């Protein structure tokens with residue numbers, strides 16, 4: 001049984017501590033409900049950008065863990081970011097790929113290659129320090145502390161079902177520029 | 192001869208000149224030094240980094256002498272990105288974390304990443320600062336009159352998206368680097384300087 005993305009997100013919310021989380025696509029509305037005060041940046045308007053945004057944040061703030069909640073379709077759109085991230089070797093970056101096999105947000109069309117696409121092999125091939133797949137919630141809970149502390153870049157392919165909501169069915173949340181501003185203010189802490 | 196005088200004599204079409212890499216690098220260092228000072232005045236905590244700032248590069252043939260010189264440079268950290276989309280989005284991440292950076296790309300890379308410029312830099316109001324090489328730009332022509340579509344569309348495209356831009360047409364123009372960097376910060380959006388001729 002594939003994991004429910006909301007269950008995965010609730011476990012992360014409970015364990016994340018100071019981590020900066022970057023949801024994209026169907027993890028965005030769920031994360032907004034689960035962690036409303038979080039320093040997250042949702043990336044709906046520039047599909048595929050979550051991983052590189054995570055890279056920039058991780059390089060800027062080596063003292064903070066950065067956790068990207070990527071979509072499988074989104075990662076395919078900027079697949080080169082695996083090599084870019086591996087090249088920059090941010091030790092504080094955790095890259096979670098919510099693998100549901102489809103472009104859920106745009107109407108659940110199958111992604112090229114469907115569930116056959118092996119993001120673990122791709123991340124390893126690109127040079128991530130660690131990459132593995134997780135299929136069961138219990139296993140996810142067990143391994144989560146290490147996902148948040150092991151040296152990165154680290155990719156975890158999460159086998160999930162479909163989220164209850166998508167950014168299309170559950171609009172709302174702060175406009176993107178306000179999210180950016182809020183996160184910068186939290187990180188830079190103006191006097 | 193003073194540039195304005197030359198402009199007068201040539202009807203505003205002064206001949207562009209190549210800019211030496213060390214001049215660009217020193218100017219970038221000064222620009223980032225100033226940015227760090229501004230940030231130190233703004234932020235409660237000091238920067239965690241030893242270096243002055245970041246160069247996000249998808250290698251631009253036009254600025255390759257700068258990239259080669261950057262290999263030996265400790266004060267500027269270069270991150271080579273696979274795509275200009277990644278470079279733009281990573282720049283936003285760096286900015287949110289309080290780090291100065293510049294995107295070093297070529298015109299084709301701007302075309303390739305225009306949705307990210309829109310979605311990240313414009314919609315997110317992120318001061319992404321670009322140095323864009325105009326590869327194949329003819330010395331005796333304004334870029335808008337170039338034979339090459341690659342060169343021709345760059346300035347009109349930036350105009351369409353409301354991105355302020357200026358051209359570095361020689362060593363005397365490097366003051367535009369800090370000026371446009373500051374302009375990006377002030378407007379909270381993208382700004383670009385275009386490198387007219389291949390750097391030396």
Ligand SMILES: Cc1ncc(C[n+]2csc(CCOP(=O)(O)OP(=O)(O)O)c2C)c(N)n1
Nearest residue numbers: 025026047071072073074102103104105106
């Ligand atoms: C450049 C671009 N092309 C196409 C789209 C349309 N689109 C919006 S959401 C989406 C699917 C996202 O799929 P995935 O990353 O797998 O996330 P999921 O919805 O499955 O969580 C697509 C194709 C877009 N937003 N941007």
Ligand SMILES: [Mg+2]
Nearest residue numbers: 072073102103
């Ligand atoms: Mg998907």
